[in-house]
Structure formats: structure tokens, C-alpha cells
Amino acid sequence: MRFTEIDHFSHPHRLLLESAEVPFRCDGCKELGFGLCYQCPYEKCNFHLHKECGNAPPSTSHPFLKRCNFKFYKETPGWRARFCDACGLDIKGFLYQCSHEHAHDLHPCCAELPRSLSSNGEKIYLSNQVRSKCLKCKRKEIANGVKGWSYVSSCGNYCYHVACVKEAIIENWQGGYFQLDVTNELQISGPSQELAGRSGGTSGWRKARKLWLILKLVVSAIFGDPVTLISSLVQALLD
Ligand SMILES: [Zn+2]
Ligand SMILES: [Zn+2]
Ligand SMILES: [Zn+2]
Ligand SMILES: [Zn+2]
Ligand SMILES: [Zn+2]
Ligand SMILES: [Zn+2]
Structure with a gap:
């Protein structure tokens, strides 16, 4: 509510x-x-x-971490640096932590990441299983010994770590060229340049378009609705 x-x-x-x-x-x-x-x-x-x-409730649960009961904290209890199990980034403020000895931690926003999101005929799913390599970092695991969650397209061919998308967006924001370069930054490791550029043709264009749609979904799943912010740029690049 x-x-x-x-x-x-x-x-x-x-x-x-x-x-x-x-x-x-x-x-x-x-x-x-x-x-x-x-x-x-x-x-x-x-x-x-x-x-x-x-609106963070005092306690919560997550289907990916079924045996954990998460409690809300204003800051990390204890002195150890904590990393979010979902996005791998360090925790600097509000968090959820479970009571297990090897405790799991989640940012309040990461605890609420949508399980799936769809638009324009494309659908992405939140996954805690590493099925294919992330298109951004080309790896299955993220740093800090945390596996991290990712968003995967329904066809299974497009996978992005929540961590990698968050990092790319944060870097761009800190660089002050946010509105211009978010999508460029995100596409660097994606297949779009190759597909749309080298192979060309209708199928190349279709694949590039699919990638953009999926990227927009992933960004929007993680950040709410910045899609309005980037959609004009994405559109300009697709036309
Ligand atoms: Zn005030
Ligand atoms: Zn736990
Ligand atoms: Zn997180
Ligand atoms: Zn853990
Ligand atoms: Zn917050
Ligand atoms: Zn990645």
C-alpha cells in the first residue's frame, strides 16, 4: 500500500x-x-x-531466499561491510538482514524488484540462477563473492546482472552526462552494434531492436520508470 x-x-x-x-x-x-x-x-x-x-515494513520475506526472515534496519547491525545479495553493491543505509549466521542482506528496493515485467511483446524475469553470461560483464558471477540476481529475457538469450545495470547507470549519473549516455554505456557489451552494424539487414535490425526493448525493461524494472528519461534517445537510435 x-x-x-x-x-x-x-x-x-x-x-x-x-x-x-x-x-x-x-x-x-x-x-x-x-x-x-x-x-x-x-x-x-x-x-x-x-x-x-x-514504506518499508519492519519485516519481509523473499521467494528467492525462502528460509530467511528479513528484518528492517536503519543501518547495518555489526561492524562488517555488507553487500546486497541481489545487486552486489555495498549497503550504506537502510537494509533488510536475515537472522542466519551467514546473513543475507537486501536493499529495500532490491527486496521489491519485480519478478517479471513485460511491454511491447517482450518479457523479462528476475532470476537468481546463473543460466547465461551477462551481456554487460560477460561473466556469470559478479564481484564480492556474491552471485547476484539478473534479469533474463523470456527467450533466455539476453541476461543482465542487476549489479551491472545499476553500476552503469550510477557511473553515468556521477559523470554528469546521464541523459546522454546511459543507453550507450549499457549497449557497449551488448550485441546491438555488431548485429545492427556488421550483419545488417532486417534480422540484424530486429535483434538490435529486441535488445533495446529488453534493456528498457531491465532499467525500468530496477529503477522504476526512468524509461521516460531514456526512451526518446533509444527511439532516436532505433529509427
Ligand atoms: Zn525537511
Ligand atoms: Zn537467511
Ligand atoms: Zn541491492
Ligand atoms: Zn548471502
Ligand atoms: Zn532508498
Ligand atoms: Zn554482469
Whole structure:
């Protein structure tokens, strides 16, 4: 359930659910965010929370980690650096952690990643099994000894680590050329240049188009709806 206004323990003012004009850094989990989020109406506060972070229940579960009971924490309990089991990135703020000795950790947003998403006849699935190599890093595993989750197309040929997509987007955001280069960055390791360029022809174009559609779905599954942000660029590249 989503509320349009919330009082949150992490901020003294009431927060409103509104669309952020620019990408923001969530003041809860410290991860990047786009679009609809909880914001302090006082501009000088510059305070944002992901919807998932503002509405995080005190405990949760995940179908990929069936035996774990996850509890919400404002910050990592204990002194060890923690990494998110889903995206592999380090945890710098809000998190879920299970009570097992080898504890699992999830960013609140990663705990809520959609299991599947479809549009324009393409469908992607969230997977914790490594079936094929990630098109971005060309590997099956991500760093930090964490396997990490990925999004896989229904045909099984397109696979992207959540970690790799998040990292590419964050790099672009920090580089300040966000709107221009997100899709370029993401396509570097994809087959689109090769397929559309070298092999050419209708089938090459079709495969390149499919890749773009799947990339848009993956970005949108991970970040909510930045698709509006990149779709014009993607469209321009496809035409
Ligand atoms: Zn957050
Ligand atoms: Zn405030
Ligand atoms: Zn556990
Ligand atoms: Zn994560
Ligand atoms: Zn683990
Ligand atoms: Zn990867």
C-alpha cells in the first residue's frame, strides 16, 4: 500500500509522494533513485526516500531466499561491510538482514524488484540462477563473492546482472552526462552494434531492436520508470 503523505522516523517533516525532476540519492538506503518518491516539501532539506524505503515494513520475506526472515534496519547491525545479495553493491543505509549466521542482506528496493515485467511483446524475469553470461560483464558471477540476481529475457538469450545495470547507470549519473549516455554505456557489451552494424539487414535490425526493448525493461524494472528519461534517445537510435 502506498500513502501520498507519510511521517517517517528518519526526518522531522512530513514527506509527500511526488515525482522527482532529476535523479536523487535516497536518504534512506543511499542508493540512486528516479521518479516517484517521498520528498520533504522544504527545498532546503533536499530530502528524498524511495517509495520502498519510505514504506518499508519492519519485516519481509523473499521467494528467492525462502528460509530467511528479513528484518528492517536503519543501518547495518555489526561492524562488517555488507553487500546486497541481489545487486552486489555495498549497503550504506537502510537494509533488510536475515537472522542466519551467514546473513543475507537486501536493499529495500532490491527486496521489491519485480519478478517479471513485460511491454511491447517482450518479457523479462528476475532470476537468481546463473543460466547465461551477462551481456554487460560477460561473466556469470559478479564481484564480492556474491552471485547476484539478473534479469533474463523470456527467450533466455539476453541476461543482465542487476549489479551491472545499476553500476552503469550510477557511473553515468556521477559523470554528469546521464541523459546522454546511459543507453550507450549499457549497449557497449551488448550485441546491438555488431548485429545492427556488421550483419545488417532486417534480422540484424530486429535483434538490435529486441535488445533495446529488453534493456528498457531491465532499467525500468530496477529503477522504476526512468524509461521516460531514456526512451526518446533509444527511439532516436532505433529509427
Ligand atoms: Zn532508498
Ligand atoms: Zn525537511
Ligand atoms: Zn537467511
Ligand atoms: Zn541491492
Ligand atoms: Zn548471502
Ligand atoms: Zn554482469
